[in-house]
Amino acid sequence: MSRRAGASFGSSRPEMAPPPVWVTTLIFAALHLVLAARLWLVQDEAYYALWSTHLQPAYYDHPPMIALWIRIGEALLGHGTLAVRLVPVLGFALVTPITAAITRAAGGDGAAARWAALMFNCMAVPFALGFTATPDAPSTLFWALATLAVLRAPEAPARHWPLAGLWMALGVLSKLTNLFLGVAVTLWLLASPVGRAQLRHPVTWAAMALTAALLAPFLWWSATHGWLGLARQFGRLDQPGPTHNATLPFIAMAVLTVTPLLLWRALAAAWREGAAAQRLMWFSAPLWLYLLVHSMGHAIQANWIVPLFPGLAALAALGRADLRPGRALATASALGLSALALTLALWPGKPVFRGDNPPNQTKGWPALTRQIDALMAQDGAIWVATVDYGTTGALAFALPGVPVRALTEPERWGFRGGFPRDLCDRPALLIQARPAALAPQILFNQVGPTRVLERKSGGITLKSYSATEVRGLRHGPCAGN
Numbered sequence: 001m002s003r004r005a006g007a008s009f010g011s012s013r014p015e016m017a018p019p020p021v022w023v024t025t026l027i028f029a030a031l032h033l034v035l036a037a038r039l040w041l042v043q044d045e046a047y048y049a050l051w052s053t054h055l056q057p058a059y060y061d062h063p064p065m066i067a068l069w070i071r072i073g074e075a076l077l078g079h080g081t082l083a084v085r086l087v088p089v090l091g092f093a094l095v096t097p098i099t100a101a102i103t104r105a106a107g108g109d110g111a112a113a114r115w116a117a118l119m120f121n122c123m124a125v126p127f128a129l130g131f132t133a134t135p136d137a138p139s140t141l142f143w144a145l146a147t148l149a150v151l152r153a154p155e156a157p158a159r160h161w162p163l164a165g166l167w168m169a170l171g172v173l174s175k176l177t178n179l180f181l182g183v184a185v186t187l188w189l190l191a192s193p194v195g196r197a198q199l200r201h202p203v204t205w206a207a208m209a210l211t212a213a214l215l216a217p218f219l220w221w222s223a224t225h226g227w228l229g230l231a232r233q234f235g236r237l238d239q240p241g242p243t244h245n246a247t248l249p250f251i252a253m254a255v256l257t258v259t260p261l262l263l264w265r266a267l268a269a270a271w272r273e274g275a276a277a278q279r280l281m282w283f284s285a286p287l288w289l290y291l292l293v294h295s296m297g298h299a300i301q302a303n304w305i306v307p308l309f310p311g312l313a314a315l316a317a318l319g320r321a322d323l324r325p326g327r328a329l330a331t332a333s334a335l336g337l338s339a340l341a342l343t344l345a346l347w348p349g350k351p352v353f354r355g356d357n358p359p360n361q362t363k364g365w366p367a368l369t370r371q372i373d374a375l376m377a378q379d380g381a382i383w384v385a386t387v388d389y390g391t392t393g394a395l396a397f398a399l400p401g402v403p404v405r406a407l408t409e410p411e412r413w414g415f416r417g418g419f420p421r422d423l424c425d426r427p428a429l430l431i432q433a434r435p436a437a438l439a440p441q442i443l444f445n446q447v448g449p450t451r452v453l454e455r456k457s458g459g460i461t462l463k464s465y466s467a468t469e470v471r472g473l474r475h476g477p478c479a480g481n
Contacts, residue, residue, distance in 0.1 A: 016328040017111070017114075018111065018114040018115045018117075018118050018327075018328075018331075019114065019118065020114060021096065021097050021100045021113065021114055021117045022097070024096055024114070024117045024118050024121060025093055025096040025097060025117070028093065028096065028121040028127075028130060029089065029090070029092075029093035031130075031131075032089045032092065032093070032130040032131035033082070033086075033089055033131070035131035035346075036081060036082050036085035036086070036089050036131040036132075037080075037081060037082040038081075039081065039131070039346065039362045040081060040361075040362040040363065040365045040366075041081055041084060041133070041361075041362070041394070041397055042132065042358045042359075042361040042362055043361050043389075043390035043391070043393055043394050044134060044358075044390070044393070045084060045085070045132060045133045045134060045393075046390075046393035046394045046396065046397040046398075047389050047390065047392070047393030048066050048067060048070060048084075048133060048134065048135075048393075049070050049074075049084045049133070049393065049396075049397055050392070050393050050396050050397070050416075051064075051066070051067035051070070051415060052067045052068070052070035052071040052074065052084075054415045054416055054417070055067055055068060055071060056221065056415050057217040057218050057220070057221035058218050058221045058222055058225070058228075058229055059229070059415055060228050060229065060232065060409075060411055060412040060413075060414070060415075061229065061232065061412070062135045062174075062175055062176070062229065063135070063172065063173045063174060063175065063176065063218055063229065064173060064218070065135065065138040065139075065170065065173050065174035065175075066088070066133065066134065066135045066137070066138060066174065069087035069088055069091065069133070069137070069138060070083075070084050070087070070088075070133055072086075072087050073085065073086035073087045073088075073133075079400055084133045084397075085131060085132065085133045087133075087137075088132065088133040088134070088137035088138070089130065089131055089137075091137045091138055091140075091141045092126065092129070092130040092137050092140065092141070093130075094141055095120065095126070095140055095141055095144050095310055096117045096120060096121060097117065098141070098144040098145060098148055098310065099116050099117050099120045099144060099310040099313050099314060100113035100114065100116055100117040101113070101148050102116070102144065102147055102148050102151065102280070102310055102311065102314045103115075103116040103313075103314040103317050103318065105148060105151040105152055105276065106151060106276040106277045106279070106280055106314050106315075106318065107276050107277060107318065108314065108317060108318050112317040112318055113317070115316075115317035115327045115331065116313045116314045116316070116317035117313075118331055119262055119313040119316050119317055119327075119330070119331050119334065120309055120310055120313035122259070122262075122331050122334040122335040122338055123257065123258055123259055123262060123309050123312070123313065123334055123338065124256065124257040124258070124259060124302075124334070124337060124338040124341060124342075125257045125302050125303060125305070125306045125309060126140075126306065126309055127335075127338035127339070127342060128338065128341070128342050128345075129303060129306060134303065135174055135175040136175065136303050136306045136307075138170070138171075138174035138175070139171060139174040139175035139177055139178055139306070139307050140306050140307045140309070140310070141174075142167045142168070142170045142171035142174055142178065143167075143171050143178055143181055143307035143308075143310070144307075144310040144311075145163070145167040145171075146164050146167035146168045146171055146178075146181055146185075147181070147280070147283055147310065147311060149161070149163040149164035149167055150164050150185055150188075150283070151276060151279065151280075153198060153204075154194055154197070154198060157198060157201040157203050157204060158201075158203050161198070161201070161203045161204050161206070161207040162203065162206065162207050162210060164185070164207055165206075165207030165208060165209075165210040165211040165214075166210060166211075166214070168181060168182055168185070168211050169210065169211040169214035169215050170214070171307075172211075172215060172218070173214070173215070173218055175307075176229065176230065177287065177304065177307060178307065180286040180287035180290060181283060181286075181287075181307070182211075183286045184282060184283045184284070184285060184286045184287075185283065187282075187286070188279065188282055188283070189204070194275075225414070228411060245295070245296055245297075246295045246296070246297070246298060246299045246300065247292065247295040247296055249295075249299065249300075250291065250292070250295035250299075250300040253300065253302055254305060256337075257302050257305070258309070258312055259330075259333060259334035259337050259338070260333075261326070261329065261330035261333050261334065262312070262313070262316045262330050262331070262334050263312070263316075264330075265315070265316040265317075265326065265327070265330055266312045266313075266315035266316040267315075269315040269316065269318040270315055277314075277315060277318055280311040280314060280315055281311075281315070283311065284308045284311055284312075287305070287307070287308060288308075291304060291305065316330065345357075345359035346359050346362065348363075348457070348458075349457060349458035350457065350458030350459065350460050351363070351457055351458065351460055351462065354460070355462075356462065356463050360457070360462045360463075361390075361394075363455070363457035363462060364455035364456050364457050364462055364463075365394065365398050365455065367455070367456065368398075368453060368454075368455045368465075369395075369398045369399060371453050371467075372384070372395070372398075372399065372429065372431070372453070372467065373399075375429055375451060375453075375467055375469075376402070376429050379427060379429060379448065379469045380427050381427045381428050381429040381469070382402075382403070382423075382426050382427060382428070383402065383403040383404070383405060383423050383426060383428045383429075384399065384402055384403070384404045384405070384428060384429050384430075384431055385405060385406075385407055385428045385429070385430040385431070385443070385470065385473070386404060386405070386406050386407070386430075386431055386432070387406065387407055387408045387430075387432050387437050387438055388406070388408070388432075388433065388437070389406065389409065389412055390433075391431060391432075391433060391465075392404055392405075392406040395431060403420065403423060405419060405420075405423065407438075407443055407473070407475050407476070408437075408438075410476065418477055419476055419477045419478065421477060421478065423473070424472070424473050424477070424478035425471065425472055425473075425478075426471070427469070427470070427471045428444075428470050428471065428473070429467055429468070429469065429470070430443070430444070430466075430467070430468040430469075430470045431453075431465055431466070431467055432465060432466050432468075433463060433464075433465055434452070434463075434464045434465060434466050436466045440468045440470055443470070443473060443474065443475045444470040444471060444472050444473055444474065444475075445471065445472030445473075445474055446470065446471040446472045447468060447469070447470055448468065448469030448470065448471075449468070449469055450466050450467065450468040450469075451466070451467045451468075452464055452465070452466060452467075453465045453466075453467050
């Protein structure tokens with residue numbers, strides 16, 4: 001038998017060389033910066049931007065890191081979409097070289113590290129989320145940093161365990177999802193021989209103490225506010241779910257967002273590679289398990305799994321000789337799918353995907369804002385009343401000189417302080433997404449005409465709103481006026 005006949009399938013074929021890590025980082029960072037500057041904020045981003053005007057240890061929905069990052073961007077660039085997104089974009093960009101470092105720590109060579117950096121950016125969720133200002137940006141960055149530190153810790157505990165403790169704390173301060181990494185690392189320390197050996201080092205315990213100390217302000221705030229964030233995020237498991245099981249859609253979503261060939265490579269590497277590679281799957285297992293349980297009664301959103309993508313990219317880039325030629329094909333297919341999906345979602349003009357989805361939330365705001373300005377001038381309104389957090393955040397960003405106040409969910413708005421009593425008797429414009437959730441007469445003493453406003457793109461209505469002339473709020477702190 002000839003040497004060629006006895007070789008593993010594909011092992012004799014030359015492999016396409018991936019770009020250097022710094023080139024991949026700059027290319028995708030530039031793409032995301034352009035999108036960040038040109039596209040309007042989605043409603044969640046605008047809501048988080050409102051948080052940044054009142055920094056505090058925690059908020060109703062999430063820990064405070066995204067508010068701090070937005071505050072830094074606006075301090076540097078002023079008011080604007082790029083200012084809101086600047087630090088999150090840079091944070092996502094840093095995940096690229098960290099993914100390469102994780103790959104090396106898991107046993108990969110330089111080529112595998114370069115492939116992992118490229119694969120991470122080509123996966124659908126990082127590709128699409130890389131320009132947005134959401135808690136997923138700091139959550140993913142600190143999850144990746146903590147993973148790298150724990151992988152390196154057995155080699156140099158005194159150097160890497162303090163970093164692991166720091167990154168884990170900052171991760172939890174970004175998003176409660178990062179608690180699952182702490183659970184995974186704790187289980188690994190207790191269950192594996194290498195992990196138990198780490199517990200003999202005092203620095204490991206010191207790292208745990210550092211994590212606890214950094215989380216103390218967040219925990220104190222949560223304890224004094226009825227554990228709002230924890231109850232909101234994990235209380236979903238106790239809430240009635242849909243009549244159908246969401247597990248199959250969750251699995252399909254995971255396959256499509258990681259992209260099929262990259263996911264297959266990651267699973268193959270976890271099965272066939274060494275202990276360090278398998279540790280990456282160990283670190284992700286608690287979050288996967290939680291989401292699987294959650295999916296049995298509730299839908300899973302794609303962004304919930306994004307902290308797992310650096311580890312999945314590292315695994316997908318690993319592989320014995322017979323798998324290596326497939327890296328280029330897997331990466332190209334992922335890039336093609338991700339670019340196509342994002343292009344269709346954000347295509348200007350007539351929307352390809354109809355409805356109030358996040359990509360469509362970036363469209364039609366300047367024209368809608370002009371309509372609201374005209375109505376406020378016509379009615380003599382000096383503030384805007386709203387009844388949902390998405391509209392509140394969006395209009396607060398679009399109308400920076402106008403007081404925009406939500407009249408529902410007071411627990412969500414505690415960071416803004418009490419309702420300004422000087423607005424109680426002042427004329428306002430009540431904006432509600434249609435169909436209106438509340439009758440204006442329930443909230444105000446004087447109710448004028450209601451007009452219909454439409455947020456459009458390419459002549460297609462994306463969302464319609466009722467705009468009602470109102471005065472004399474008799475709700476909450478204004479009751480009895």
